[in-house]
Amino acid sequence: MNYIYIQEAMKIGSGKVSVRGWVHRERGSNKLKFVTLRDSSNVIQCVFEQKDFEKRWDEIDHLQIEASLEITGTIKEDKRAPTGYEIHVEDYTLVGSSDKFPISKDQSVEFLADNRHLWLRSRRMIAIMKIRSTVFGAIDEYFKSSGFYEYHSPVFQAVQCEGGSTLFSVDYFGKKDVFLAQTWQLYAEPAIFALEKIYTISPSFRAEKSKTSRHLTEYWHAEMEMAWSTFKDIQDHGEKLIKHVFKKVLENNKEELKILERDISKLEPIINKPFIRMTYTEALKVLKEKHQMDVEWGKDLRTIEEEKLTSLYDVPVICTHYPKIVKAFYMMEDPKNSEVVEGCDFLASEAHGEIIGGSQREHDLEKVKQRLIAQGEDPANYEFYLDTRRYGSVPHGGFGLGVERLIKWVCGLENIKDAIAFPRTMERYKP
Ligand code: ATP
Ligand code: MG
Numbered sequence: 001m002n003y004i005y006i007q008e009a010m011k012i013g014s015g016k017v018s019v020r021g022w023v024h025r026e027r028g029s030n031k032l033k034f035v036t037l038r039d040s041s042n043v044i045q046c047v048f049e050q051k052d053f054e055k056r057w058d059e060i061d062h063l064q065i066e067a068s069l070e071i072t073g074t075i076k077e078d079k080r081a082p083t084g085y086e087i088h089v090e091d092y093t094l095v096g097s098s099d100k101f102p103i104s105k106d107q108s109v110e111f112l113a114d115n116r117h118l119w120l121r122s123r124r125m126i127a128i129m130k131i132r133s134t135v136f137g138a139i140d141e142y143f144k145s146s147g148f149y150e151y152h153s154p155v156f157q158a159v160q161c162e163g164g165s166t167l168f169s170v171d172y173f174g175k176k177d178v179f180l181a182q183t184w185q186l187y188a189e190p191a192i193f194a195l196e197k198i199y200t201i202s203p204s205f206r207a208e209k210s211k212t213s214r215h216l217t218e219y220w221h222a223e224m225e226m227a228w229s230t231f232k233d234i235q236d237h238g239e240k241l242i243k244h245v246f247k248k249v250l251e252n253n254k255e256e257l258k259i260l261e262r263d264i265s266k267l268e269p270i271i272n273k274p275f276i277r278m279t280y281t282e283a284l285k286v287l288k289e290k291h292q293m294d295v296e297w298g299k300d301l302r303t304i305e306e307e308k309l310t311s312l313y314d315v316p317v318i319c320t321h322y323p324k325i326v327k328a329f330y331m332m333e334d335p336k337n338s339e340v341v342e343g344c345d346f347l348a349s350e351a352h353g354e355i356i357g358g359s360q361r362e363h364d365l366e367k368v369k370q371r372l373i374a375q376g377e378d379p380a381n382y383e384f385y386l387d388t389r390r391y392g393s394v395p396h397g398g399f400g401l402g403v404e405r406l407i408k409w410v411c412g413l414e415n416i417k418d419a420i421a422f423p424r425t426m427e428r429y430k431p
Contacts, residue, residue, distance in 0.1 A: 007041035020070040045081035067098040127256035138248035143199040151198040153187035166206040180205035188225040199224040218424040225398035231342040231360040234397040269314040279321040300326040329371035332360035352409040358399025365389035
């Protein structure tokens with residue numbers, strides 16, 4: 001039998017077809033049974049008539065949600081059917097019967113999380129996972145077509161880069177100074193001397209203790225690092241990357257965005273309009289003028305302030321030149337003002353928050369050492385990294401993009417947990 005996807009069968013639209021999938025919905029009487037069959041491509045209504053299956057009617061009558069079936073029958077247009085087509089079943093095989101499926105309507109978030117392995121089959125999760133697949137492909141495509149090499153860093157690391165408070169320690173054969181990667185950065189910088197322009201998409205781990213709608217403990221991190229960059233290059237690549245991803249999702253996933261009830265008009269400006277670029281100091285001024293909010297110079301922007309700032313625009317804000325004290329040790333001091341660094345946060349529209357953190361890197365050996373000490377680190381543990389500043393140091397920079405945050409934004413999700421199949425947070429690491 002030549003099985004085709006439901007979507008293809010509907011495209012053919014008439015005649016005999018064979019499809020296979022899972023029972024999405026079922027209802028019936030003693031004469032007819034309606035099964036909505038689901039495969040990865042779509043759903044379709046299938047009708048069984050009792051008179052065609054007298055000997056097997058008991059089996060058909062007892063078909064449960066999520067039983068797997070192979071079906072052969074005649075397809076035709078039917079306006080009343082959920083997706084506009086119906087298959088009149090002529091033959092079928094019950095491949096795997098199903099117990100009573102635990103997920104029905106109106107279940108709690110907790111229940112769905114406990115049954116995540118089954119909830120993945122929902123149309124909502126299928127739509128999100130398809131968009132996720134597009135997003136990963138688009139990131140790859142952007143970097144490859146911009147001359148970046150894919151490069152991989154270790155997950156077990158003996159250094160920290162984004163602050164000790166979110167490190168996960170690992171028992172490494174009894175040694176305790178081993179952590180899961182928060183970022184690839186300290187292992188990426190050494191490689192730019194070999195490959196110049198590199199990127200990766202890989203998991204990062206952060207022991208996030210606060211419950212927010214945009215922090216996971218394990219997330220996928222798209223990172224890039226490049227030699228000879230200017231600070232502007234870093235911002236330009238971030239903006240072009242986001243535009244490319246949004247464009248690909250709009251091209252490939254209109255159906256999925258519809259299932260998610262995403263307002264597409266919100267996505268178009270991201271592709272077509274330049275992002276807003278402003279310094280941290282300008283951002284404080286805007287917050288004061290437009291929202292009467294006072295932020296003391298030198299304090300990091302909090303979520304509420306980021307949301308107020310971005311609510312003024314329909315594109316992201318690239319906020320630059322933060323105070324040195326709120327940013328990581330590796331960020332380049334602004335040559336014109338040593339109080340600030342050439343670091344940038346991309347703040348998404350529609351209150352989705354920080355999507356990218358990036359910077360030009362400090363390439364002066366002594367300054368890097370001093371800032372490590374200021375952050376309570378022992379430079380001796382960073383010798384391999386400091387060698388990047390000893391042997392032919394060059395201007396360079398890079399950024400990290402949280403892929404689930406980008407998916408949350410493009411799909412318009414309320415919580416980052418739905419942007420990944422099996423989310424990991426402080427409370428949840430099962431199933
Ligand atoms: P935040 O202030 O939101 O915690 P951060 O400043 O810690 O972010 P970076 O260290 O700059 O973030 O990491 C780069 C990117 O990785 C962020 O811009 C964000 O998109 C993503 N990211 C960081 N932490 C998480 C997390 N816990 N879960 C999901 N994505 C994250
Ligand atoms: Mg953080």
